[in-house]
Amino acid sequence: MPARIEDVAAHAGVSTKTVSRVLNGHTTVRAKLRARIEASIHALNYVPNASARGLAGNRSYLVALLYDNPMAGSSYTMELIVGVLQACKGTPYNAVLHPFDAADDLAARIDGFVATHRPDALVLVPPHANNVKLLQRLDELDIPYSTISSRLHQSRIDVGFDERRAAAEIVEHLVSLGHRRIGHIAGLQGHGARTWRLGGYRDALRRAGIAHDESLVADGDFTFASGVASARMLLDLRHPPTAIFAANDDMACGVMREAYERGLSIPGDLSVCGFDGTPVSQLISPGLTTVHQPCRELGCLAVQSVLQSIRDASAPRQARVPYEVHLRASTAAPRKP
Amino acid sequence: MPARIEDVAAHAGVSTKTVSRVLNGHTTVRAKLRARIEASIHALNYVPNASARGLAGNRSYLVALLYDNPMAGSSYTMELIVGVLQACKGTPYNAVLHPFDAADDLAARIDGFVATHRPDALVLVPPHANNVKLLQRLDELDIPYSTISSRLHQSRIDVGFDERRAAAEIVEHLVSLGHRRIGHIAGLQGHGARTWRLGGYRDALRRAGIAHDESLVADGDFTFASGVASARMLLDLRHPPTAIFAANDDMACGVMREAYERGLSIPGDLSVCGFDGTPVSQLISPGLTTVHQPCRELGCLAVQSVLQSIRDASAPRQARVPYEVHLRASTAAPRKP
DNA sequence: TTTTCTATTGACAGCGCTGGTACATTTGAT
DNA sequence: ATCAAATGTACCAGCGCTGTCAATAGAAAA
Numbered sequence: 001m002p003a004r005i006e007d008v009a010a011h012a013g014v015s016t017k018t019v020s021r022v023l024n025g026h027t028t029v030r031a032k033l034r035a036r037i038e039a040s041i042h043a044l045n046y047v048p049n050a051s052a053r054g055l056a057g058n059r060s061y062l063v064a065l066l067y068d069n070p071m072a073g074s075s076y077t078m079e080l081i082v083g084v085l086q087a088c089k090g091t092p093y094n095a096v097l098h099p100f101d102a103a104d105d106l107a108a109r110i111d112g113f114v115a116t117h118r119p120d121a122l123v124l125v126p127p128h129a130n131n132v133k134l135l136q137r138l139d140e141l142d143i144p145y146s147t148i149s150s151r152l153h154q155s156r157i158d159v160g161f162d163e164r165r166a167a168a169e170i171v172e173h174l175v176s177l178g179h180r181r182i183g184h185i186a187g188l189q190g191h192g193a194r195t196w197r198l199g200g201y202r203d204a205l206r207r208a209g210i211a212h213d214e215s216l217v218a219d220g221d222f223t224f225a226s227g228v229a230s231a232r233m234l235l236d237l238r239h240p241p242t243a244i245f246a247a248n249d250d251m252a253c254g255v256m257r258e259a260y261e262r263g264l265s266i267p268g269d270l271s272v273c274g275f276d277g278t279p280v281s282q283l284i285s286p287g288l289t290t291v292h293q294p295c296r297e298l299g300c301l302a303v304q305s306v307l308q309s310i311r312d313a314s315a316p317r318q319a320r321v322p323y324e325v326h327l328r329a330s331t332a333a334p335r336k337p
Numbered sequence: 338m339p340a341r342i343e344d345v346a347a348h349a350g351v352s353t354k355t356v357s358r359v360l361n362g363h364t365t366v367r368a369k370l371r372a373r374i375e376a377s378i379h380a381l382n383y384v385p386n387a388s389a390r391g392l393a394g395n396r397s398y399l400v401a402l403l404y405d406n407p408m409a410g411s412s413y414t415m416e417l418i419v420g421v422l423q424a425c426k427g428t429p430y431n432a433v434l435h436p437f438d439a440a441d442d443l444a445a446r447i448d449g450f451v452a453t454h455r456p457d458a459l460v461l462v463p464p465h466a467n468n469v470k471l472l473q474r475l476d477e478l479d480i481p482y483s484t485i486s487s488r489l490h491q492s493r494i495d496v497g498f499d500e501r502r503a504a505a506e507i508v509e510h511l512v513s514l515g516h517r518r519i520g521h522i523a524g525l526q527g528h529g530a531r532t533w534r535l536g537g538y539r540d541a542l543r544r545a546g547i548a549h550d551e552s553l554v555a556d557g558d559f560t561f562a563s564g565v566a567s568a569r570m571l572l573d574l575r576h577p578p579t580a581i582f583a584a585n586d587d588m589a590c591g592v593m594r595e596a597y598e599r600g601l602s603i604p605g606d607l608s609v610c611g612f613d614g615t616p617v618s619q620l621i622s623p624g625l626t627t628v629h630q631p632c633r634e635l636g637c638l639a640v641q642s643v644l645q646s647i648r649d650a651s652a653p654r655q656a657r658v659p660y661e662v663h664l665r666a667s668t669a670a671p672r673k674p
Numbered sequence: 675t676t677t678t679c680t681a682t683t684g685a686c687a688g689c690g691c692t693g694g695t696a697c698a699t700t701t702g703a704t
Numbered sequence: 705a706t707c708a709a710a711t712g713t714a715c716c717a718g719c720g721c722t723g724t725c726a727a728t729a730g731a732a733a734a
Contacts, residue, residue, distance in 0.1 A: 002452050004720060015684045020722060028682060047452040051391035052720030055689050060388065069419070075616075078415040082406070085434055094433055094454070097422055115339055115384045117431070224620055253620035260622035279412075280617045283561055283590035285597035341690060352713050357692060365711065389690035392719045 003044040012040035023048055050092070061092045063303055064119035066106070066128050069099030075278045076295055080125060080148065083299025093120070093307065100128065107133035114141060121145060121306040123299070126191055129158075146306040148298050151192030157309055159301040159319045163193060166291040166323045167200025167245070168207075170273055173289070173325065174243045175208045177333045179271060182210075183241035185220040185230040185251050193222075197247045197275060216241055220251045227254020235262065235270075242334035243271035249278045252288055256330070267332035277326060287328030297321045340381040349377035360385055387431075398429050400640055401456035403443070403465050406436030412615045413632055417462060417485065420636025430457070430644065437465065444470035451478060458482060458643040460636070463528055466495075483643040485635050488529030494646055496638045496656045500530060503628040503660045504537025504582070505544075507610055510626070510662065511580045512545045514670045516608060519547075520578035522557040522567040522588050530559075534584045534612060553578055557588045564591020572599065572607075579671035580608035586615045589625055593667070604669035614663060624665030634658045 005023075009016040014037060021029050022037045029037070040046075054060050065084050067077050084095050096117055100106050106128055122145035128134060129147035135156065138145050146157035174182050184201045187194035198217070205212060215237060218230035227246055231254060234241055246252035252274030256266060264270050266286055274281060277292030301319050308315040342360075346353040351374060358366050359374045366374075377383075391397045402421050404414050418434060425432050433454055437443050443465055459482035465471060466484035472493070475482050483494035511519050521538045524531035535554070542549060552574060555567035564583055568591060571578055583589035589611030593603060601607050603623055611618060614629030638656050645652040 005722095006720085016720090017684060017686095017722080018682085021683085024722080030682070033682085045449070045452065047449070049392070049455070049720055050453075051388045051397060051455075052689090053722075054388035055386070055392050055691085055719085056721040056723080058689070058722090075412060075415070078412065081415075081418070081434070082436065085436060096431060097418065097434065099419065099422065112382075115382060118339075118387070250620060253622075257620075257622045280620050283587060283594075283617050284621050285590075285594045342692095343690085352715095353691080354693090354714085355712065358712095361692080367711065370712085386690055389719090390692080392689090392721085393691040393693080395692090395719070 002049075003046040005046070005048065008037070008040050008044055008046050011044055012037045048092070050094070053092070059120050060118045061094060062096050062117060062119040063088065063093050063121045063123060063306070064096045064098055064113075064117060065123045065125070065299075066098050066100055067125040068102045068127055075280075076276060076293070077125065079295030080299040083296035083301075084123060084303050086296065087300040087303035087307075091307070093303075095303075102127045106131055107137050110134060110137055111141070114143060119143070121303075121310065123148065123302045123306065124150070126150065126193065130190060130192065144306050144310050146302045146309075148302050149192055151195065157302075157305045157317045159298050159305060159321065160192075161294060161298070161321050161323045163196035164200040164203065166325065167197040167247075167275065168204040169200075169325055170275070170289070170291055171201050171204035171245055172208070173327065174245065174271060174273065174331060175204060175210070177243075177271065177331060179241075179243040179334050180210055181213075181216065181239060181241040181243075183216045183218065183234040183244040185218045185227060185234075185244065185246040185255070187247040187251075188221040189219075191222075193275075194247065201245060220247060222248050222250060224250045224254045224257070227251030228258050229254075231255040231258035235259075235264075241270075243273070243331065246272070246274050249274035249276045249281050249288060249290055252290070252330075253280060253284060256284065256288075267330055268335060271331040271334070273331055277324070281326070281328070286330045289328045289331040290326055292324040292326050294321045294323055339386075340383040342383070342385065345374070345377050345381055345383050348381055349374045385429075387429075390429075396457055397455045398431060399433050399454060399456045400425065400430050400458045400460060400643070401433045401435055401450075401454060402460045402462070402636075403435050403437055404462040405439045405464055412617075413613060413630070414462070416632030417636040420633035420638075421460065421640050423633065424637040424640035424644075428644065430640075432640075439464050443468060444474050447471060447474055448478070451480060456480070458640075458647065460485065460639045460643065461487070463487065463530065467527060467529065481643050481647050483639045483646075485639050486529055488532060494639075494642045494654045496635050496642060496658065497529075498631060498635070498658050498660045500533035500660075501537040501540065503662065504534040504584075504612065505541040506537075506662055507612070507626070507628055508538050508541035508582055509545070510664065511582065511608060511610065511668060512541060512547070514580075514608065514668060516578075516580040516671050517547055518550075518553065518576060518578040518580075520553045520555065520571040520581040522555045522564060522571075522581065522583040522592070524584040524588075525558040526556075528559075530612075531584060538582060557584060557591075559585050559587060561587045561591045561594070564588030565595050566591075568592040568595035572596075572601075578607075580610070580668065583609070583611050586611035586613045586618050586625060586627055589627070589667075590617060590621060593621065593625075604667055605672060608668040608671070610668055614661070618663070618665070623667045626665045626668040627663055629661040629663050631658045631660055 005016045009019045124147045129150035149160040150158050186198045220226035220230045255272050273289040275291045281288035281290045342353050346356045421432050461484045466487035486497040487495050523535045557563035557567050592609050610626040612628045614627050618625035618627045
């Protein structure tokens with residue numbers, strides 16, 4: 001039978017309430033006494049019972065992660081989950097994962113979810129992070145939440161990184177290699193990722209003084225298949241691009257597949273780069289030049305931010321984390337014409 | 338304020354105890370009354386408070402998934418998680434995910450973990466599923482658990498699939514294409530996956546009447562880098578193999594990388610196949626021939642099995658699920674010499 | 675030193691549910 | 705109609721913790 005709070009109290013010679021104060025980080029316990037109690041906690045190997053805690057404190061100590069349930073287990077989500085779990089480690093909070101199909105009307109189902117799990121806070125991943133009705137409902141229910149890479153500009157808690165700048169940076173890399181005709185496969189409508197990455201692509205071209213050619217932008221939806229289809233379209237152009245920047249790695253893989261089918265060599269005949277830095281970018285040959293998105297940090301920060309906002313309403317509400325551009329073998333100078 | 342059990346009792350005109358019986362599936366409530374109570378539960382949108390339930394009933398309604406925390410977010414784990422969550426859906430149970438480094442002495446840390454989360458059941462993923470000391474400690478603590486693809490033959494609850502037969506099947510495919518010199522990159526020592534897949538490889542060769550050549554078996558550790566190194570070794574042999582069967586997809590990708598570096602075409606100069614059916618097997622070009630491991634089903638079944646064993650100790654303790662061999666473009670007949 | 679005030683600490687009442695006991699009612703088989 | 709079994713009610717304790725508020729100790733002021 002594990003130790004209870006009263007065992008700790010008896011061991012330290014104080015009341016259970018004082019132990020409780022130490023447990024919950026209240027500042028009104030004198031340092032010396034606090035130390036003695038902490039020693040007792042350690043000596044008895046005491047860990048508070050989450051159920052009792054939740055019942056008495058009317059809290060669940062649960063943070064729910066609401067994410068899209070893609071058919072292929074996305075490593076983006078996986079990494080996010082790792083970050084979320086990491087943030088919970090060492091806190092009394094636990095993570096509850098909840099995949100929701102983007103197609104579902106989440107705003108309508110959120111009440112049931114909240115009633116069932118009673119999470120203290122939510123973390124929303126795109127596309128849910130961009131679901132206005134959902135966010136409104138959460139505001140009404142008065143449940144704290146944070147979003148990851150949301151494109152909504154409300155005064156909400158959001159973490160992300162400067163995708164637009166990152167996209168520009170990778171396109172600038174292509175420009176610096178000598179590419180002038182650079183294609184882009186944009187992401188799914190409605191995702192901030194689409195807008196930012198497309199924006200960065202245009203920024204870079206503009207700064208390089210390259211005239212904008214709308215025919216070089218294809219509409220993808222972040223899937224491998226759409227990457228293949230878009231590559232087909234771009235490579236069939238009368239003046240095909242010498243490099244293609246896909247808005248994510250899966251679509252970049254699609255480009256590589258189409259190049260493979262056509263017998264085009266990468267990077268000899270075509271340079272390819274992606275975005276996200278998923279594991280596949282390292283596994284594929286040649287290695288894929290991409291922007292490594294700091295998923296773990298994002299997940300971790302998203303949790304820390306909401307939890308902090310619960311304790312301290314004045315906590316900062318927006319956070320940006322650094323990203324990295326990984327240059328690999330899929331990009332090179334274009335072949336001289 | 339959400340409804341409480343006494344609200345439901347009042348609404349249905351019964352005692353709270355009877356509602357409690359319905360909630361907990363006790364059989365001593367007449368069908369008609371049960372229906373009335375269930376209607377009230379539905380009408381009031383009542384969901385029992387998990388904390389109160391856990392506290393009073395000395396249960397947490399939590400199933401913990403203990404998995405290895407690989408550096409690269411593995412889609413294997415991701416899919417398992419999806420399956421585990423799926424199994425919890427519609428039950429009062431929730432999943433708690435807990436990554437543990439394989440390097441950690443989990444057997445020593447499990448007590449703290451159990452004290453903190455007090456899970457009603459555990460699901461162990463390799464390599465933890467093969468940690469004898471850990472399993473012993475869990476037996477001592479008397480916590481129900483199930484394992485996924487454990488190689489330990491105790492009378493424990495385990496789910497898996499016939500990896501040996503699957504490996505044999507994919508090697509037989511290579512044989513049927515005409516390959517006679519088939520290399521194998523084995524997995525990490527201590528994993529059942531190593532033993533079974535290597536065993537299947539040997540089974541297939543034996544059945545095909547191909548003499549066993551120990552120099553064609555390389556030692557990998559399931560990582561991409563070890564796949565590259567092993568491929569290098571195999572391809573440097575005086576009589577290099579015409580096909581390589583890697584014990585997982587990441588290592589198969591390593592083989593493809595090494596082939597790429599050497600300018601060998603796949604499948605023209607070398608056929609490659611993997612194991613696991615991770616997303617990369619579809620994204621890479623050419624598509625990778627592999628065994629698709631039913632991760633979701635495994636995760637789902639692992640949870641269902643332990644939970645069932647709690648209710649009914651005589652429940653079946655071993656379950657096998659079907660797998661699929663995906664034939665893709667990375668394998669073809671060997672070039673005529 | 676005494677008083678006053680504030681920083682600490684403690685006593686106690688539940689949080690919402692389940693388990694148990696004791697007893698009432700209904701059902702169905704004689 | 706009669707009785708035992710099946711089904712249901714009433715009631716209470718208590719799971720282990722935290723919130724409220726009163727009590728106390730210690731420090732500052734008089």
